Amino acid sequence: MNERNEQGHVEVRDLRLRFGSRRRQVLAVDGVSLDVRPGEFVSLIGPSGCGKSTLLNVVAGLVEATEGSVSLDGIPIDGPGPERGVVFQQYSLFPWMSVRRNVEFGLKMQGHGASTREAAARTLLGLAGLLAFENHYPEQLSGGMKQRVGIVRALAASPKVLLMDEPFGALDSQTRRVMQQILTNMWQRFRLSVLFVTHDIEEAAFLSDRVYVMTARPGRIKAVVDVQLPRPRSSADMMSEGFLDLVRTLRAHIQDESLAAMHGELADHGLEGFGVDVGPSGVKDLV
Amino acid sequence: MNEAAISMNPGARRRVGARAGSTRRKAVRRAVRGRFGFVFQILTGGAAIALGILLWQYVASHGTHLYLDFENVPTPRDVGSALLGALQTPDFYADVGISVLRIAGSFGIAAILGVAIGVAIGRFRWFRWAFMPYIEIVRPIPAITWIPLAILIWPTTEESILFITFLGAFFPIVLNTIQGVEATPSALINAARTLGAKEWNVLFSVVLPSALPSITSGAAIGMGVSWFSLVAGEMIGGRAGIGYYTWNAYQLIQYSNIVVGMITIGLLSTLSTRLIYLMRYPLLRWQRA
Numbered sequence: 001m002n003e004r005n006e007q008g009h010v011e012v013r014d015l016r017l018r019f020g021s022r023r024r025q026v027l028a029v030d031g032v033s034l035d036v037r038p039g040e041f042v043s044l045i046g047p048s049g050c051g052k053s054t055l056l057n058v059v060a061g062l063v064e065a066t067e068g069s070v071s072l073d074g075i076p077i078d079g080p081g082p083e084r085g086v087v088f089q090q091y092s093l094f095p096w097m098s099v100r101r102n103v104e105f106g107l108k109m110q111g112h113g114a115s116t117r118e119a120a121a122r123t124l125l126g127l128a129g130l131l132a133f134e135n136h137y138p139e140q141l142s143g144g145m146k147q148r149v150g151i152v153r154a155l156a157a158s159p160k161v162l163l164m165d166e167p168f169g170a171l172d173s174q175t176r177r178v179m180q181q182i183l184t185n186m187w188q189r190f191r192l193s194v195l196f197v198t199h200d201i202e203e204a205a206f207l208s209d210r211v212y213v214m215t216a217r218p219g220r221i222k223a224v225v226d227v228q229l230p231r232p233r234s235s236a237d238m239m240s241e242g243f244l245d246l247v248r249t250l251r252a253h254i255q256d257e258s259l260a261a262m263h264g265e266l267a268d269h270g271l272e273g274f275g276v277d278v279g280p281s282g283v284k285d286l287v
Numbered sequence: 288m289n290e291a292a293i294s295m296n297p298g299a300r301r302r303v304g305a306r307a308g309s310t311r312r313k314a315v316r317r318a319v320r321g322r323f324g325f326v327f328q329i330l331t332g333g334a335a336i337a338l339g340i341l342l343w344q345y346v347a348s349h350g351t352h353l354y355l356d357f358e359n360v361p362t363p364r365d366v367g368s369a370l371l372g373a374l375q376t377p378d379f380y381a382d383v384g385i386s387v388l389r390i391a392g393s394f395g396i397a398a399i400l401g402v403a404i405g406v407a408i409g410r411f412r413w414f415r416w417a418f419m420p421y422i423e424i425v426r427p428i429p430a431i432t433w434i435p436l437a438i439l440i441w442p443t444t445e446e447s448i449l450f451i452t453f454l455g456a457f458f459p460i461v462l463n464t465i466q467g468v469e470a471t472p473s474a475l476i477n478a479a480r481t482l483g484a485k486e487w488n489v490l491f492s493v494v495l496p497s498a499l500p501s502i503t504s505g506a507a508i509g510m511g512v513s514w515f516s517l518v519a520g521e522m523i524g525g526r527a528g529i530g531y532y533t534w535n536a537y538q539l540i541q542y543s544n545i546v547v548g549m550i551t552i553g554l555l556s557t558l559s560t561r562l563i564y565l566m567r568y569p570l571l572r573w574q575r576a
Contacts, residue, residue, distance in 0.1 A: 062477050082483035092478035096496045096573040105492070109483035137573045157482050 007073055008160035008193035010036040010059055015068035017054060028054055030218035031068075036161060036193045043196045043204035045250065046214030046222075047258040052197045053089070055219070056165050059195060060086045072161060082106055085154030087164040091146045093138040099149050100125065100134040106157025124152045127186070144175040148182065155186075161193040168203070177235055180206055188232055201250045205229075206238060213253045216260040223253045361543040369543030370550070382532040383551065386517060389528065390559065393449045394513050397456035398506060405464025405502075410494060422461060430454040430516040434523055448520035448528075455516030456509035463505025467498025500574065503567040507560050514556040529555065 017029040029051040036042045044052045057063040058070055061080035070077045072084060080086075085106075093102050103121040112120075125131045128148045138146055147167055154162055168176045184207055187194060198204050204211045205227060213223040229242055237243055319327050340363050345351075347365075350358040361369070373379040407414040408422070430451050437447035471494050479493045521530025533548025 060477075060481055062480070080477070080480040082481070084481065086478070086481040088474055088478060090474050092472075092474040094475060094478075094493065094496070096499075096571075105479070105484075106482035109479075109485075109488055139573070153482070 006038055008036070008038045009073050010034075010161055010193060010195060011069075011071050011074075012055070012059065013069045015055065015058065015070060016066050017051060017058065017063070018066045027218040030220050032214075032219065032221055034212050034221065034224075036195050038193055039191045041187055041194045041196065041207055041209045043198060043208040043211045044214060045198055045201060045204045045211060045254060046219060047216050047254065047260070048199060049217055050214045050257070051217060051219035052214055053165050056086075056163050056195060056197045059161075060084055060163050082110060082157040083160045085157055085159030085162045087147070087150045087154050087162065087167045089166045089169055091138065091143070091150065091170075093146055093149055093153070095138050098135050098137060099130060099141070102138070102149060103153045103156045105153065110157065120156060121152075124156055125149075127189075128152045128182070142175075143171050144179055147171065147179060151183065151186070155190065159192065161195065164194065164196045166198055167196075168200075169198070176200075176203070181235060183207065184233055201247055201254065202238065205243060205246045205250060206233060206235075211250060213250065214257070216257045222257065225250060225253075359542055361546055365543040366546045366550075369541075370547045373544065373547050379532070382527055382529050383555070385527045386521065386529040387555065389449055389452055389517055390510075390513060390555075393452035393517070394456045394510060394559075397453045397509060397513065398460055401457050401460030401505070401509070402464050402502060405461045406468055406490065406494065406498070408461070409465040409468025409498075410490065422458070426458045426462070430512065431519040434520060437520075438524055444524040444526070448517065448525060451520040452513045452517040456506075456513035459509040459512060460502070460505045463501045463508070464498060467501025467505075468494055470501065471497040499567070500571060503563060503571070507563045510560045510563055511556055514552065514559070518552055 012032060012034045015029055015032045016027070019026045019028055032055060034042070034044070044055065046052045054063055058065050059072075059077065061077050061084065077084075093099075094105065097105070100118070100121045103125060104117040107117040107120060122131060122134065125134055128151070130145065130148060130152065133141060133145065138149070141149065147170075150167065151162075151164075168179050171179060180203055187207075194207075196204070196207060208227050210227060211225045212221055213225065214220065215222045225246070227246060229237060229240070229246070318324075343360075344363050346357040347360045347362040352358060404418065408418050409415070433451055433454060434447070437450045438444060441447040441450060475493050475497060476489055479489050484492060517528070518530035518533070521528035522534040525531035529548055529551055533545055533552070536542070536544030536548060
């Protein structure tokens with residue numbers, strides 16, 4: 001697993017993304033450059049609609065860049081490939097395949113035989129604590145388990161970089177914390193590069209070596225924050241002064257952008273607006 | 288819930304003294320809704336069928352003529368003995384066998400072509416642009432309206448019957464396949480591609496399994512329509528088959544055999560549709576997980 005340490009360098013240079021027809025073009029991402037160095041855990045945070053998921057999809061090869069370059073270990077990215085594993089926001093497990101068959105899928109596409117696939121899938125499922133569920137169908141699993149299978153499935157194809165698009169966004173906050181711990185443990189073990197998209201500031205701070213903060217649309221890099229917190233990390237560290245400072249810094253960066261993104265809905269003094277005294281009978285007076 | 292239902296029943300209210308009657312009614316209600324509810328369902332259904340057969344026996348044996356004319360309608364008893372007779376005639380089995388073979392052949396071709404064309408239309412733009420207009424134009428024309436032209440085009444009547452039967456099954460299968468293919472979640476296709484699947488793998492490992500529930504529903508509908516078309520074709524142009532048997536019975540004034548033919552066709556159509564559901568059962572195990 002050590003040779004992976006030298007691989008998995010994602011380089012995004014001056015990336016620009018436009019959508020729509022010639023008449024009505026939308027500039028979604030404007031001149032973004034970022035790096036995920038080998039073995040690094042990098043998060044991308046920003047207000048909704050800032051183009052962070054789209055950027056991840058460009059690295060995945062599912063969306064084509066309008067301008068700029070994206071490469072992995074110096075090789076330009078042209079379409080999806082198994083060296084870049086993706087964990088999607090929605091559960092994207094194949095519902096007609098058992099958990100184990102889902103995990104084996106990438107290996108099957110690479111032409112591995114049934115016994116190799118089974119052995120690899122069972123090892124990984126064991127690490128994720130899912131071996132007892134290898135013959136279950138995705139429908140029978142909880143949200144957290146589905147997403148664990150999703151991660152294991154991406155890992156099984158031995159990618160050089162793992163791309164994660166708000167993978168825990170649909171989970172309740174308790175499950176979320178547990179999943180973050182599991183992910184950080186697994187990353188500690190595999191040491192592969194990770195590009196992680198989220199809008200959860202604590203999540204980004206807890207998991208990452210470096211956090212890129214994006215602006216509201218069109219998405220640009222507003223700030224790059226290095227995370228110096230010691231590893232291995234556990235949820236107890238989320239109470240430490242260093243962690244809270246980091247979260248404060250990130251929050252300050254992102255707050256303006258979230259307001260900018262919601263500009264249409266919340267005019268200039270939008271936040272203060274909620275301070276209006278609505279009287280003793282509450283909201284009823286307003287209606 | 289039962290309590291409330293009883294107290295809201297004015298009849299029960301009025302007869303306050305008749306407590307025994309009320310509890311008995313309650314017990315009946317509980318029995319109907321409870322674990323043995325299916326017994327009551329079967330009893331009710333059986334009684335309804337029995338009543339229908341009695342009515343049929345009555346109008347047929349009395350030759351009732353009230354706008355509808357039942358004078359030449361065979362009684363259930365006649366039909367029963369005709370059925371027993373048919374079951375002892377080799378010709379009857381030959382007719383059934385020929386119809387089943389025609390369905391097997393025509394439906395088989397329709398299933399293979401329908402799925403192939405449906406997947407191509409659902410997955411590849413050029414295919415859709417070229418073929419969809421044909422589908423839209425030809426689909427609304429009922430299969431049996433093709434009978435005269437089919438007889439003119441195909442060298443033998445046999446082939447024109449097979450063609451009509453094929454048409455009946457083809458369109459439901461194509462349309463359901465297209466719909467199933469187009470409904471394949473793009474998240475699943477993207478997931479497969481990022482795991483190294485090529486277009487061919489995406490088609491066979493993702494699109495087809497995802498469309499399978501829809502495809503098999505189309506096949507079940509297609510099976511019904513192909514029996515419909517087959518019988519029409521056999522009645523008009525056939526020299527054998529269960530549709531021919533039924534029409535021939537009319538012409539030979541063997542009216543009981545008409546109903547024997549009808550019952551047989553209904554049974555065959557039901558059984559073959561059941562067969563499709565049975566075949567898809569192991570394939571769609573994941574849906575019942």
